[in-house]
Amino acid sequence: MSLADKKKSEGKLKKKSISRRLSSSLVICIAIICLVFIVIIYFKKMNDSNKILINEAREYQKLITSSLSVPLWDIDRDSIQEIGTSYMQHNLICRLLIVDQMNRVLFSDQKQKQDNAIQFEWKVFYNQETIGRVEMDVNSEFYHQKNRELFVSSLLTLLVAVMMISLTTGFFLKAILKKPFEELGVIVESYSQGNYDKTQTSYIEFDQFVKVLNQMALKIIKQNEELEQRVNARTKELNEANKELKKLAILSEEANRAKSEFLTNVSHELRTPMNGIMGMATILEDLGLDESYLQCVTIIQSSTRDLLSLINDLLDYSSLNTGQLKLNLSLFDLKGTVSQIIKIFEVKAQNKSLQLKHHFAENIPEKVFGDPIRLQQVIANLMNNAIKFTETGEINMNVGIQRDTSDETIVIFQIIDTGIGILQEDMKHLFKLFSQVDGSVTRKYGGTGLGLIISKKLVELMGGKINVNSEKDKGSTFWFTLSFNKNNHHQE
Secondary structure, three states: OOHHHHHHHHHHOOOOOHHHHHHHHHHHHHHHHHHHHHHHHHHHHHHHHHHHHHHHHHHHHHHHHHHHHHHHHHOOHHHHHHHHHHHHOOOOEEEEEEEEOOOOEEEEEEOOOOOOOEEEEEEEEEOOEEEEEEEEEEOOHHHHHHHHHHHHHHHHHHHHHHHHHHHHHHHHHHHHHHHHHHHHHHHHHHHHOOOOOOOOOOOHHHHHHHHHHHHHHHHHHHHHHHHHHHHHHHHHHHHHHHHHHHHHHHHHHHHHHHHHHHHHHHHHHHHHHHHHHHHHHHHHHOOOOOHHHHHHHHHHHHHHHHHHHHHHHHHHHHHHHHOOOOOOOEEEEHHHHHHHHHHHHHHHHHHOOOEEEEEEOOOOOOEEEEOHHHHHHHHHHHHHHHHHOOOOOEEEEEEEEEEEOOOEEEEEEEEEEOOOOOOHHHHHHOOOOOOOOOHHHHHHHOOOOHHHHHHHHHHHHOOOEEEEEEEOOOEEEEEEEEEEEHHHHHHO
């Protein structure tokens, strides 16, 4: 769970009062106990009422039996009717049936039918001889109604008692718990403010809690002291390390500066004799030497040009690495500049029987503001690699628009060859100083890999990007983008 989710869940958490919860729990316990007590009393009353009801019914049974003994013997219907009517006046009796020994009904009467009536049936004897039978239903609703009224009144009394207990216990618990929790709050607040002095409480219930707090405080104090010692030791180590790093950085900077100056000076010194050698080779070529000597002069010229190209690359790399190389920005013809450098490589491509093609998109701007010399240098490096690593097929140079807005035009340059290609795992070696993807490639084709890193630094200096897409034995596509500002164009 994230920190934002935790804060959100904490914000939704409802705060509860301990005194209210305690009083609620106490009231609920009391209410449950009283309710159980009332239910027990209710069922006990119901049982007692049933016993009283049965006892009264037994008394009526005795009275009715003694009253009917003689009339049933004499079959005195009028007396029997009078006796039955008199007993039906009682609220307890809801049905009465009197029959003689021949099962002839002598009296039958019934009040409103009662579902919970208790039925009694007995025989009437006279001189140990059965002279009739009596059926009597006793109404228990009267006693049950009284029990229900008692139950309802008990519940109402319980409700009032619970309300009173809730109010009083809430008040007293809040008053009782206020001081202990205020004291506990003061203790916790002192700890939160970093005051870890040993604290005591006047309440037994909080002794263990305060004891744990004191133990935690001791641990925190000890950890803080250890942490402070570690921080001081690490700070001292870092300060010493920073001093050493500053010294090393100064030495490294001086060494790089000295190396760059040495490389620049040596390169400049090498260019002078190289130009002299090239001049003398040209003079020898014009002297009309025979074929064997002329071939030696040609080798001297080729080797001198390669060496001079390497020296120029070293000078450019040194200038780029030290930040001394500056762009010479001007308004130039983009198509003409690209076409000019492509024509230089047409002869070299024809010597290897390769087709060199180029294509410009229709919406290419005629004039752009940038450094045409450095643009030609990048194209020359990439084109030279494409011809070097392509034995058969063709090389295409495409120039198009990647994005065109009101403020700038981003032009993409693509050099596509059908050469040896590059494995995906070897891509990481590209654009690195003096690096080629395979040692066998270096032995076969030569080169230092300096051209690609110079091209990368030049493209980045001009505010662009450079990269390659390639597949082994299927060729490569080196591409780079440059952004030309339209505002500078208009200013020119």
